[in-house]
Amino acid sequence: MSFNKVIGQDLAADLLKKAIEDNRLAHAYLFIGPEGVGKSLLAGIFAKALNCEKKETSPCEECISCKKISSGIHPDVATILPEGKSLRIGIDSIRKMEASMSLKPYEARTKVFIIDGADSMTEESANSLLKTLEEPPKDTVMILLASNLFKMQPTIISRCQKVLFHPLSERSIMKELVERYGLDEKKALCIARFSEGRLGKAVEVIEGRALEDRNRIIDDFLSPKQAGYEDTWLYGEPRDKVNEALNALAVYFRDLLVFGLSGDEKLLVNLDKAADIARDSAKFSAEKLEAIISSIAAAQEEIRRNANIKIALSFMRLNIT
Ligand SMILES: [Zn+2]
Known part of the structure; x- marks a missing residue:
């Protein structure tokens, strides 16, 4: 090479x-x-x-x-x-x-x-x-x-x-995904957008479970189980993985905010979840979404500073629901 x-x-x-x-x-x-x-x-x-x-x-x-x-x-x-x-x-x-x-x-x-x-x-x-x-x-x-x-x-x-080293443009990631994996342009755009300029991330999405993980954390926090908050899968994960999942969650809430303000699906990062986003965005006011996004950032900061992951996430959840 x-x-x-x-x-x-x-x-x-x-x-x-x-x-x-x-x-x-x-x-x-x-x-x-x-x-x-x-x-x-x-x-x-x-x-x-x-x-x-x-x-x-x-x-x-x-x-x-x-x-x-x-x-x-x-x-x-x-x-x-x-x-x-x-x-x-x-x-x-x-x-x-x-x-x-x-x-x-x-x-x-x-x-x-x-x-x-x-x-x-x-x-x-x-x-x-x-x-x-x-x-x-x-x-x-x-x-x-x-x-x-x-x-x-x-x-x-x-x-x-x-x-x-610089993040890559959405176009160049998309082009690479079409060439390397034979994806159609729509799917390639969706993954390129989600991976935010990181080709390695895009490859992980295609070959691994990044989208699945994203869906799990969104489900965890938007529709918590009746039994309580004890079953979040993230508690046992390494810190960088928790951080990555919280990024995905923050980006999802940012999409809710963007859609609420613009009504434009083309501006979303999570293009593949446009229908869910249209549905969920009606449930929150813009102020609430801003508060949620900053409490996710606060939890990430706590976890970066070595705080207990379960405590940081439980506290964050209080601010989401
Ligand atoms: Zn050689």
Whole structure:
């Protein structure tokens, strides 16, 4: 897969290609952008290009090095991911990475370490990584992937070369969905809109359960069971999934507001639920909808600050019903 295959991220791809062509590599790159826009895809292509046996700018995908990297078994290319219930990158992962950096490469020209979710490093991890960034080992490239710079130490950010990733346009996602999955344009538009500029999200919608999850949370909160509020499926889910579901809920209520004010189905994000939205929007005043949307945002903030998920959601529900 060549650099140009990463849809909509030409600037980022060109910057990395040029670094290889000019043989001017930074020790560390920081890929910044929302989830699902191609950061880890491009990091993988970069790692392959740096080690491809054909030594051209784009990886050949056929040599042993490219194949090993694609299947995640190259001894000199590693990806570190958040772990555990809190989904953080802990000190053990960082120390393990630093230990393997200090060794000579087994077979690579350039060792590559990808830290996917660099904004979820613990403070201890970040401090340790900072020392490595201050004295980077030779023939090694670190690639940090992050969506939220506010969660990162400024000293780390300043020691990396920044590479910006952007949300994609609705058109380009739609085009990709039509080409890749053979969807008709109406369905492709509906999914492109729902995925809000993230191709990864759109693929998840098609291949996974994102729309099902959205329907579940809307049902949970708009038609709660008679028995009470004890059975919300979200209580046991990881925080980022709860956050994603609350986003979907907030967007649904925003659609109710938009439809109530405009009566125009074309403006909706949840195009596939236009009939439900027309029905539900009559049940709430604009003021009520605004209050609901801000209480969802407040619950998201609480959950981000590590509040108990059940308490935050129960409190939010009091404001919805
Ligand atoms: Zn190759």
